[in-house]
Amino acid sequence: MSTEKGPNFLEEIIAEDVNNGKHGGRVLTRFPPEPNGYLHIGHAKSICLNFGLAKKFGGTTNLRFDDTNPEKEETEYVESIKRDIQWLGFQWANEFYASDYFEQLYEYARQLIQKGLAYVDDSSAEEIAAMKGTPTESGKNSPFRDRTVEENLDLFARMRKGEFKDGEKVLRAKIDMAAANMHLRDPLMYRIKHTAHHRTGDEWCIYPMYDFAHGQSDSIERITHSICTLEFEVHRPLYEWFIEKLEIFASHQYEFARLNLNFTVMSKRRLLQLVQEKFVSGWDDPRMPTISGLRRRGFTPESIRRFAEMIGVARRENVIDFGVLEFCVREHLNAIAKRVMVVLDPVKLVITNYPEGTTENLPAENNPELEDGGGVRELPFSRELWIEREDFKLNPEKKYFRLAPGLMVRLKHAYIIKCDDYVMDDNGNITEIRCTYIPESKSGHDTSGIHVKGTIHWVNKSTAVPCEVRLYDRLFRVENPAAEEGDFKDHINPHSLEIIANAMAEPSLRNAAADDKFQFMRKGYFCLDTASTPDRLVFNRTVQLKDSWSKQKVSLE
RNA sequence: UGACGGAUGGUGUAAUGGCAACACUGCAGAUUUUGGUUCUGCCUUUCUAGGUUCGAGUCCUAGUCCGUCAACCA
Numbered sequence: 001m002s003t004e005k006g007p008n009f010l011e012e013i014i015a016e017d018v019n020n021g022k023h024g025g026r027v028l029t030r031f032p033p034e035p036n037g038y039l040h041i042g043h044a045k046s047i048c049l050n051f052g053l054a055k056k057f058g059g060t061t062n063l064r065f066d067d068t069n070p071e072k073e074e075t076e077y078v079e080s081i082k083r084d085i086q087w088l089g090f091q092w093a094n095e096f097y098a099s100d101y102f103e104q105l106y107e108y109a110r111q112l113i114q115k116g117l118a119y120v121d122d123s124s125a126e127e128i129a130a131m132k133g134t135p136t137e138s139g140k141n142s143p144f145r146d147r148t149v150e151e152n153l154d155l156f157a158r159m160r161k162g163e164f165k166d167g168e169k170v171l172r173a174k175i176d177m178a179a180a181n182m183h184l185r186d187p188l189m190y191r192i193k194h195t196a197h198h199r200t201g202d203e204w205c206i207y208p209m210y211d212f213a214h215g216q217s218d219s220i221e222r223i224t225h226s227i228c229t230l231e232f233e234v235h236r237p238l239y240e241w242f243i244e245k246l247e248i249f250a251s252h253q254y255e256f257a258r259l260n261l262n263f264t265v266m267s268k269r270r271l272l273q274l275v276q277e278k279f280v281s282g283w284d285d286p287r288m289p290t291i292s293g294l295r296r297r298g299f300t301p302e303s304i305r306r307f308a309e310m311i312g313v314a315r316r317e318n319v320i321d322f323g324v325l326e327f328c329v330r331e332h333l334n335a336i337a338k339r340v341m342v343v344l345d346p347v348k349l350v351i352t353n354y355p356e357g358t359t360e361n362l363p364a365e366n367n368p369e370l371e372d373g374g375g376v377r378e379l380p381f382s383r384e385l386w387i388e389r390e391d392f393k394l395n396p397e398k399k400y401f402r403l404a405p406g407l408m409v410r411l412k413h414a415y416i417i418k419c420d421d422y423v424m425d426d427n428g429n430i431t432e433i434r435c436t437y438i439p440e441s442k443s444g445h446d447t448s449g450i451h452v453k454g455t456i457h458w459v460n461k462s463t464a465v466p467c468e469v470r471l472y473d474r475l476f477r478v479e480n481p482a483a484e485e486g487d488f489k490d491h492i493n494p495h496s497l498e499i500i501a502n503a504m505a506e507p508s509l510r511n512a513a514a515d516d517k518f519q520f521m522r523k524g525y526f527c528l529d530t531a532s533t534p535d536r537l538v539f540n541r542t543v544q545l546k547d548s549w550s551k552q553k554v555s556l557e
Numbered sequence: 558u559g560a561c562g563g564a565u566g567g568u569g570u571a572a573u574g575g576c577a578a579c580a581c582u583g584c585a586g587a588u589u590u591u592g593g594u595u596c597u598g599c600c601u602u603u604c605u606a607g608g609u610u611c612g613a614g615u616c617c618u619a620g621u622c623c624g625u626c627a628a629c630c631a
Contacts, residue, residue, distance in 0.1 A: 005580090068631080072630075129627075136628055209628095214631080230624080232631090233561065312570040399592090411590095454592080454631045519591085537624060547565095
């Protein structure tokens with residue numbers, strides 16, 4: 001970009017801290033995912049922020065799995081998260097787990113008990129909820145609030161030993177049941193769960209809650225700037241309370257507004273439903289807003305990082321138009337994608353004055369955006385070709401620059417042709433288009449003096465590679481599915497996936513590799529799907545090209 | 558009617574008391590062997606009411622609207 005944005009509010013805070021020599025100018029951030037699902041584009045914003053901020057100020061970033069709820073967490077998710085972060089182009093300084101700190105956290109809890117700042121409560125979940133009060137009504141003290149330090153220490157030790165059943169007891173901080181901030185009304189610190197943990201196995205049957213794990217983990221790692229989303233703002237006083245009472249390293253929490261994208265959902269809970277209930281093929285379904293889905297769809301790390309930079313960071317709620325993401329991926333793919341020709345909806349075209357049994361190889365530039373055109377490849381050309389069905393019209397409207405009886409058009413990288421005739425079957429379908437070519441109009445050596453408005457793509461029939469092409473559209477029909485009445489899944493776009501079984505590709509696509517990015521000329525950007533095999537090539541459409549013609553057509557009607 | 562936060566074009570984000578700008582979108586046009594790219598131009602903005610000030614998007618007061626919080630989730 002030629003114009004630089006001003007610093008965002010987090011950069012300002014960190015710059016000031018660094019200038020003031022806070023923490024000796026040291027900057028250490030962390031990205032703290034819970035391994036209970038795959039990362040999505042919203043996490044990408046957070047990743048770019050945390051890693052980007054640290055890098056900008058000469059610091060580093062820890063990856064820390066917030067794995068304090070064994071019921072939902074799995075190693076599969078840990079692996080996918082690591083893969084996605086690295087794919088995005090970031091490397092953490094340390095890989096940590098909140099579960100690494102279980103022993104330390106247990107000790108911290110004992111310290112609070114000893115200071116008279118935590119107690120074991122025998123109340124049930126329902127009783128605790130009832131005593132919590134409401135935002136406008138203060139809560140009531142638990143009858144177990146005033147147990148002695150000795151009794152609390154003993155009970156807490158026995159909780160750890162497994163003497164009690166799930167839900168029988170909890171450890172709570174003793175703060176203020178009348179606090180205006182609900183999170184300060186004696187929040188739970190530990191609960192009993194006789195559940196195996198993906199890392200610690202059966203070692204523990206008590207697990208710390210988020211509020212008693214996150215801030216302490218930050219502190220243990222000496223995180224300087226702990227950046228999270230806005231909904232944790234009301235947790236900050238509690239974050240600070242624990243650090244103050246424990247007298248440990250004071251990390252600070254800062255909040256920013258999470259990313260919202262229209263026409264999709266962004267909560268792991270909903271994404272999990274889409275996966276489990278088979279509305280999509282998996283977490284990496286190309287229609288999913290997950291990082292793995294975007295990767296499979298053909299997005300590049302560069303385009304996602306650029307997106308994060310473009311949307312900025314602030315503290316106000318925002319909804320980013322899906323078009324911004326599309327703009328970013330087009331921008332990058334336009335620069336790097338190899339131009340190739342693929343006919344998605346083939347109709348036969350015969351060049352009647354081109355000799356039968358003859359094939360010539362025409363040079364074709366790979367990418368006009370590159371210095372040397374990205375090199376050239378050879379395209380076979382002969383008497384029979386495939387062209388796009390929509391590039392021929394019996395009765396063309398005004399400003400239609402393609403093929404119609406009597407009209408001329410250029411075949412990209414080849415010759416100008418004129419349509420003389422066509423063949424129609426009994427159902428009124430065009431089965432063949434018959435043209436003559438102008439030998440003097442050969443691409444790069446055109447001496448014909450003829451100028452045509454339109455250029456269309458084509459594929460040589462005898463050497464064409466049949467393939468499958470998958471076209472994607474937005475997953476939902478409405479801007480904010482989560483906000484609609486009823487089930488968000490009722491608003492899934494039934495046409496979000498269109499499979500084209502018989503596309504015809506130019507022969508060079510036989511050598512397509514998994515990471516290759518292509519522009520199918522005039523059709524969009526595509527990549528090989530993970531389900532593709534050498535015998536059956538499968539391509540995903542990443543995004544369409546901008547199409548001012550279809551817009552114009554609509555306005556003409 | 559509790560606590561905390563927020564409000565700048567259609568959408569985002571800047572402007573840090575001194576000419577409201579940048580990007581995306583949209584619309585027009587130029588170029589084009591991709592109706593792509595590129596280039597040019599245009600549309601559209603400070604929630605309301607007071608106040609402070611030579612000067613307010615920015616500071617103050619009041620209001621309006623929006624968001625978050627009452628999981629043994631994170």
